[in-house]
Amino acid sequence: MDFKVLRGTLKKELLTKYRAYPMDFFIGNVLTGFYTILGAYMMYKLLFERNMNSSFANLTGTSDYLSYVLVGSLTYLFLVRTCLNVSRSLITELREGTLESLMLAPFRRVEYFLGNMLVQTLTTTMEVMISVLVAIPFGISFQYIHIGSFLLAIVVALYSFFGISMVLGCVMLFTRDTYISQNTLFAFVFLVCGITFPSEYLPAWLRTIADFIPITGVVTLIRNSVLLGKGISEQSTIWINTLLISTVYVLIGFILMQKCEEVALEKIHS
Amino acid sequence: MIIAEHLAKNFQVKVGKGIFREKKSIEAVKDISLQIEKGKIVGLLGINGAGKTTTIKMLTTLLAPSAGTYFMDDMDAVKYPMEIKKRINMIAGGERMIYWRLTAYENLWYYGQIYNVPNSILKQRIEELLALVGLEGKQNIPVETFSKGMKQRLQIARGLINDPEYLFLDEPTIGLDAVVSKELRSHIKFLAQEKNKGILLTSHYMREIEELCDYIYILNDGCLIKQGTARELAADTFNRRNYILKLYEQSDDILARLDHNLRQYDPTTEVSGDGDCISINSSENISLELSRLCTQEGLFIREMYEKEPELEDTIIKLSKEVSA
Structure with missing residues (x-):
């Protein structure tokens, strides 16, 4: 692997972010985390507290809906932040007039996207950590957390987010759209991947679709590690499934990206 | 040597309005053959939408030709674009191709990284290039505060960051003042004559083409209509x-x-x-x-x-x- 491209992209993105969006952007993102937590808390207090069906506990292994929804919301926040940066990287280059000079250079795309991913992982980790601190007074519980399993779940989550970002990036570059594609995807993920309620409540056909989105597995893995204290071996099937589905996304993303780059450059000139 | 023969490029474009637009094929380049020798400056001139830019984009591997062959030093450029990219660069007119949030130095450093320029020589090369384009005192200022001419000068430095064997210059002096234009022209000559680089140049300034180019191709409507030295072209056109x-x-x-x-x-x-x-x-x-x-x-x-x-x-x- 060529670490020069990764390092260069990391530095370029950090400098650009720092200069383009100073402190207020960071504060804005932290506030988004706060509002997400507040929304989840109010949903719990106003709708579900003392109204939880026993099937919820049977399906999730916990009756602590508040922690369930907070972990789901924070994972979703991490997904949105990471995917946005990576998937929009090339279309941003296109809009800023640097896509051609970038495409002229003989570098492999994987390091470029990883550099972008790393920047967003660093900034989002800080934002989510602050959000987690904010979530503690609201009642999130970490008493059963399995640290090893949780850390592995984070690595798998990043891999999965990377795969989804690549596919989303292809759609964005092909259609030259960011808002419709990203918002459609995120709304769909929010509804079907078990962010605020178990996907088992969904109709069978929608559940099948959810199973082919790695976020469903990622959210389950993180919840199982944080809320239920499940270890790595106890969740082996979910690990393997999530990794396999994520790999499919990564491969599709890289195969399509080459084609989408060609299409984007042709569209500029035609 | 670059040898391109019978290059053609068709684009599929959508015409009309609304969702169900009709697809139409446009021939931007129909049949262009040209050669660029190392150490020579070749001009590419066109008359109204002649296909100059599309030709340059094909030669720089940004666009794949629809037909024709393209070899660079006996290497098939259509088949091995990544190898070709290592040996070329392009400078286009205007303020694109650079990152406005970064400083001049950071821009060149970043491009040095993605072109895999060894760090041991990158610093010195950046300093030389900044001096060449007259930005040595402005290297730590974000590009967004630069004037149009300064951005264009930085773009020229970017185009030379990988010390390319072949250089494609698409209106490189647009927006430059007379002094910098003159310096750039002498540097283009120096690159060809002393550094043995093959250069393709397009420009709207005919005197620039006349002054610099050893050989000129004239395009019209995607086809090559004349070629020769400036003197030959004039003699051929004017009887x-x-x-x-x-x-x-x-x-x-x-x-x-x-x-x-x-x-x-x-x-x-x-x-x-x-x-x-x-x-x-x-x-x-x-x-x-x-x-x-x-x-x-x-x-x-x-x-x-x-x-x-x-x-x-x-x-x-x-x-x-x-x-x-």
């Missing part, structure tokens, strides 16, 4: 001679007499007055007859010379011919 005559005394009567007498040597001769100049256009070499006629008529010659057609005249004439 008539132009003389400029300046006399100490000039009147309509003198013009009429000259016109009448010169038509005896060449019936197609045209004589016209323009300020203190008399312009004579003939299909024959009539310089001797003209000076003899002036002596016979008692006209005192202040200045007389044959005006060689400039590249601009060639392009204007060709443009008129193709649109006729």
